[in-house]
Amino acid sequence: MSFAKKILLNESDMPENYYNIQADMPNPTLPPLHPGTKQPIGPEDLAPLFPMELIKQEVSKERYIEIPDEVREVYRMYRPTPLYRATNLEKMLDTPAKIYYKYEGVSPAGSHKPNTAIAQAFYNKAEGVKKLTTETGAGQWGSALSFACAQFGIDLEVYMVKISYEQKPYRKVMMNTWGAEVIASPSNKTNSGRQILEQDPNSPGSLGIAISEAVERAATSDDTKYSLGSVLNHVLMHQTVIGQEAIKQLEMTGDFPDIIIAPFGGGSNFAGIAFPFLRYNFQEGKNIRCIAVEPASCPKLTKGEFRYDFGDTVGLTPLIPMYTLGHTFVPAPIHAGGLRYHGAGAIISQLLKDKLIEAVALQQIECFEAGVKFAKAEGIIPAPEANHGIAQVIREALKAKEEGTEKTILFNLCGHGYFDMSAYQDYFAGNLVDHELTDDELYSDLRKLETPPAA
């Protein structure tokens, strides 16, 4: 017991600022465009949906943005989160690599999502917003925002994809427990919902439809705004508390990462752990490899195209410069619901285009195998999303063994799998399938795109 298994920080070591990577990127992101005029949008275009402070953060070039005391106060419920040395996994793999993981599953909602949910709830509350709307698929994001809204006394309407609403009743109950109203989408509460229901009364819903409903409700109510759980610059920035804490924690061990790994859906998990470390690459000549791991069923980073595209399926949002498979791309229903998103957000896409980060796509069976290994060794049963990161960690650790090199690997264990046991059940029953996408499946949505190229 010569080393610490958990590396803990005091509350006083919790970051005081968000780190804004836009201050340090070698090439800035391209501007988002208005979906109608195709011209760069201004703050007034976003004002119906977001409070002004978040709109400012979205385009800020300030390196540090102070975390309000009220937000830090709620963070203290679970932050600083522990950094673990995965000693048992190292032994199981017989690798010379040192493996560390930051564990965000200790938050009340069980994932990293509250890091931005709390901030967004606070900034909305501060500007007099009475109610937020949002969408949720698998339920992670809706749960996090429900928890955060309860903390600040804001109402919340969650539009939950109807098929998830029916298949995942416990996620709904969790949101109810924190006081949120959960509505199966498509619903009769919005024009968008009613339109869909007229065409198909039995529509199972989709994330795209749920976004449309949530956005419509916010746009048409005075004291209601909309909240998103990933993709946007300010959302990714709020997650940088993860990496900033990890920097302090690794300093306590004397180790420094050679490789940083995180699963990739919309980018908030990856940004949270990787962005604060990328500064060492940009400013101190370090060469940390930062690897985003996406599911092979939705490979926008490894097989998508860098161009302007919509953030939602229906095409209501601004056009964002992104690696995308096309906003109408519908990935196979794999069990990592949080990774089934067609595009990547402006910052991540620019970094990938500039070859400052790496990406890899993995099949789901390898990921579940990795997750079960991890659970047996380290005790924590990871969320299916997190398993994607773990599978890549195992690949790198075995490579280090083969090469006889001692690497230090850091990954973000973004959440536990307590609400995803049905996915493990399918895995054990042999019901999961891997599927290599054909060119037609991959590119037919991209070919239909009429949005402007990203120059």
Place this chain on the structure above:
Amino acid sequence: MSFAKKILLNESDMPENYYNIQADMPNPTLPPLHPGTKQPIGPEDLAPLFPMELIKQEVSKERYIEIPDEVREVYRMYRPTPLYRATNLEKMLDTPAKIYYKYEGVSPAGSHKPNTAIAQAFYNKAEGVKKLTTETGAGQWGSALSFACAQFGIDLEVYMVKISYEQKPYRKVMMNTWGAEVIASPSNKTNSGRQILEQDPNSPGSLGIAISEAVERAATSDDTKYSLGSVLNHVLMHQTVIGQEAIKQLEMTGDFPDIIIAPFGGGSNFAGIAFPFLRYNFQEGKNIRCIAVEPASCPKLTKGEFRYDFGDTVGLTPLIPMYTLGHTFVPAPIHAGGLRYHGAGAIISQLLKDKLIEAVALQQIECFEAGVKFAKAEGIIPAPEANHGIAQVIREALKAKEEGTEKTILFNLCGHGYFDMSAYQDYFAGNLVDHELTDDELYSDLRKLETPPAA
């Protein structure tokens, strides 16, 4: 932010010994009796079921029993656990009371149960045991032991009450993920199971039947032993790491508890938090009120009789001096599965008889109301068992407000409710009912008892 929300300890502050309250009890417990001879049992009677070290611990009068390094090594995965100041709940209740809670839900299995599961797995492994058997109802205990057995490379057979096996498939998958074999009980693997199935092929099972199957398997196999998650002296003692840590953590705040509260099923939760503090009462003249909270549907402490009774329904175990409702008592299917046990274990029963601890019985709706309040205030959604403790905390905090006294209340939040959302669903749907037991419902099983009185 002048005070800490979370009071954390370093790994080096983790207890080095279990605290054995048998060294300090004013009156010792009465001895367990052989079910056949009705004479006090000796170690040899227990040897087929338990390793010798645990049999020794069961009767030891040593004040401290050293925690082996190998056990502490696994504890480090989640221990020391945080102590929280429930500032938001205090505000919500507008009480002058200070409320602290120790949070055991951070363990991989999500409850305090691994504290003894890890120790039991280790001691069995150390004596060459290859496989353990156990029973589980709701699944908390089975999960904890599955996790622990994975850590020490021991096989595990869990006999899971068939109706739970069918209604709670995710608990089963959790145990499978850690490598345990889970068998619906009654099963064809044992004589006991086959007997039951012959009489009733559709038997939904019961904890009593599951115990019989697990005990039979252990008793009839050379390298297999049996493991229990509560009630027994050594099991309760392993939980005292909770209270020992809480003592150090409260020292850091300058506060000392006036009242300690924990839910009560078999006693492991209550013992864990209360026993180390009771030493201050026994040896330093302090007067901490320690309150065990049981469900009104299973009120052995408040309405049971102190006498010898069996630990299991079938009547295979030694006779234990206990507050009991009779070993054939079947409580209503309330949603706190972990509290539905007919008796209380020897130490707790002696302490209650000697009026050194208090007990109270609460109806479940009040408990769920309390749990939802707690979730909104403090973020964590508690297990239904834990809600019983929280309801009593709220009663005491409101009483302090009424009386204008500043009390310090400490309670053990033994686990989270992520696997119990169906219970919350029933609560929100108005499907929970409270029920005042009639004398006939309460005492008819007791009247049938032919076991010896406890003198």
